Amino acid sequence: MIKAGIIGGAGYTGGELIRLLINHPLVEIVFVQSGSNAGNLLSKVHQDLIGETEITFVADCPPLTTEYIDVLFFCAGHGEAKKFVLGNEIAADVKLIDIGNDFRLKEDANLKGRQFIYGLPELNRELIKKADSIANPGCFATAIQLGLLPFAKEGAFYQQEIYTTGITGSTGAGQSLSPTSHFSWRSNNIQAYKTLTHQHNAEIKQSLIQAEDSIRSNDISLNFVPWRGDFARGIFVSSTFKCTWGKEQILKVFKEAYKNEPFTKISLEPIHLKQVVNTNKCVVNIEIIEDKVVVHSVIDNLLKGASGQALQNMNLMFGFEETLGLKLKAAAF
Template sequence: MVKAGIIGGAGYTGGELIRLLINHPKIEIAFVQSGSNAGNNLSKVHTDLIGEIDILFSATHHYNVDVIFFCAGHGEAKKFIQENDIPNHIKLIDIGNDFRLAADASIKARNFVYGLPEINREAIKQADSVANPGCFATAIQLGLLPFAKAGLLNNIDVYTTGITGSTGAGQSLSATSHFSWRANNISPYKTLAHQHLGEIMQSLHQEAGSNASLAAINFVPWRGDFTRGIFISSTFKFKGNKQTIINAFDAAYHNEPFTKKTSDAIHLKQVVNTNKCIINIEIIADTIVVHSAIDNLLKGASGQAVQNMNLMFGYDETLGLRLKPTSF
């Protein structure tokens, strides 16, 4: 059995990770750390875990583990690693954004691999440390990467809109996350300046080649009137034929366990409570619209982290992740 520790387990991603790991046949949770909830039973915070696991949040950590997940806020993983001497045999998976960019990936003899299995599977298998992709970044990249690899995004302007549920803002209350503001409401934020744009362009260049002339992604994110899930639509001009597009996507994803292309219109409930990314392509005259949908807490966070953990320990990457969508 692989022993897992969780740093910062009281938030939404921590709760999702605990739910996945307690049902994983190869994992034993050794500790769940939380500075604000130390001494409380996990089910006092994640109330749906009543009867599922009977351990307390701890104030500290220990190293009698094989893997540590970082579910704390952005910047906390980097601070933790700098302040602690983590044994080299312990694998690390950061769900935050501290190590996603290549310029930030190295710290104290560790080199974090960008954890998008669809393009970095073999590197993840060999890694001792993985930087989990961002939720918006996952959904946008998976819709665009096959086009980049086929050379179809060179000198092309891409316009992307995406809407996310309130859990994407984390568990702490804010003026734009409480129910009375969020209900029956939508709003844009971080227009053309979202923090995930850097990792998106990094992956597109990885697939297209470092010398490719890729234009910027013009991304407008939206806050949605729902709790979980992300729906993306990316639009750009295209010169070619439909078969070129089909071939690009079939080559990229035909063996992928969680990323699926469909010819039917997609909707958010197909992916909520799953580790899937479902993609649909529309072609209208010379314009392509790529729709992609994920659950921001699963494929966009904790589910993808478990997928990466499975790869790092040599398990089937779908182990513990064959989850059923919400159908109503």
């Protein structure tokens, strides 16, 4: 058994992580921190947990040594993990997993002697196994990268323009209400936002450059337009670019890239969100129209896009079976 602590456990990603860890056969939750909910039962905030646990939120953490915990998850807002690491003593042998965006870029990945590894298993599995600190990828970034990485590894994006659109559910905006996350605004409504300026652009390009392993990758141009959708959870993205490969070659590249991946699957049929919501899967479908390729990919933004991938990374870091605690059932209807 390993002992886990959670910083910022009252939001959507914190709730999902708690649900996963409660049902993981090799994990004990030692504490869940929340400044605004200290003293409340977890089930008061995450009401589906009634009867599952009697743990209460705490305001302050116990000593952050392996006498108390083996792994610490950060589920607080962006910027909070960096503040916490700088402001607290954390034993070197306590592993860290940040679900926020504080350490995803290489220039931000080293702090107080810790080197944060970008936690996309399909790209960095062997590095993750040896890591003491993980920067969990963004939700849009995960979905887009898993559709594009097999092409990047084959050098397909030299001097290329990639055009990507993606739509996400309301849980992608977090639990705090804003004008565009109210039901009355979202219902029967969609909207483009952060056109060509989304915060995940930099980490996506960073991974494509890493996968292609060539200085010419700096010529990659990603044009990403995200959308807010009228549903609670899930991400559907479509990336379009020119490619002269034949259909057989493209399918061969994808099947080879993901043949041993437990969660990333290729579909020869059109895909949809209900195949992946409530699971840690990414499902990819490829369409070829004349000299253009369109890659569609779908994930659950709170699982493969956040807490599920964090647990997948934890399993790898501790040498557990990668799918442990993540054999989840999709809500098909």
